[in-house]
């Protein structure tokens with residue numbers, strides 16, 4: 001069993017750290033929020049007072065932080081994880097961040113004599129609690145193989161997407177597609193309503209026809225057809241619109257740098273920005289159907 005430093009114990013990191021502890025690892029947990037550290041202790045982790053204390057002497061360091069600047073700071077700042085973790089330790093960053101940050105930190109880790117993978121996740125808080133997350137992993141083969149048993153304690157599907165940063169590339173491509181599909185699905189239900197076609201009828205037909213997609217069959221933006229979808233609980237997240245907006249921004253920044261033309265991704269970003277500007281960033285991302293339908297109550 002490994003000694004693991006776990007940094008970032010929010011909605012996702014807290015339960016993920018708990019699953020590593022449940023698997024029998026010693027998990028030294030740190031977050032800027034004392035409340036989050038206390039919850040991690042309830043989940044079987046050991047509280048530490050800083051990121052450096054979590055990393056010192058650890059076999060593995062796992063991070064689950066908000067964005068690229070937090071990941072760069074936690075690993076690369078003076079006294080950061082890369083300056084205190086033992087040589088040869090394995091770094092696993094599970095946060096969703098820009099590809100450039102992932103590659104820069106991976107390079108710094110290699111220079112410091114450590115192995116690193118980027119391993120962003122899909123599956124939301126339910127997947128984090130249940131240990132059923134999907135991990136998209138970027139990094140060298142040997143680092144991936146070392147990370148695999150750790151990731152298996154937190155998830156069900158572990159995919160090696162290629163070299164450093166490719167886990168993040170997979171994540172932002174997937175979420176750009178998800179944002180576009182959710183808007184397209186919402187437009188279809190809104191048009192059906194205007195044409196006098198019942199939402200359940202559209203679902204019954206389209207879910208078996210060529211318009212079928214995950215946003216319809218697993219996360220339907222209208223109440224009724226999929227009982228577990230946030231539409232049935234007033235669009236409480238789930239996956240908040242501001243999180244979707246963050247991922248769409250990452251996709252558009254990456255597209256601009258890579259010279260890729262992604263006009264539908266750009267439109268999706270703009271629509272989620274409008275939704276967020278209307279004060280609805282905390283609503284589930286499927287709630288965008290309300291804006292498209294002209295119903296912002």
Ligand code: NAD
Pocket residue numbers: 007008009010011012013030031032033036051064065066067070074094095096097121122123124125238239243
């Ligand atoms: P969160 O805001 O709940 O948690 C982030 C945690 O990081 C907070 O507790 C914060 O205090 C802590 N933190 C920030 N800076 C820190 C530092 N310097 N040292 C220690 N702790 C620090 O966010 P979350 O929902 O857990 O998401 C984390 C990451 O996972 C994000 O990149 C997000 O995009 C991604 N993600 C989230 C979901 C989801 O459904 N919530 C799904 C997939 C991926």
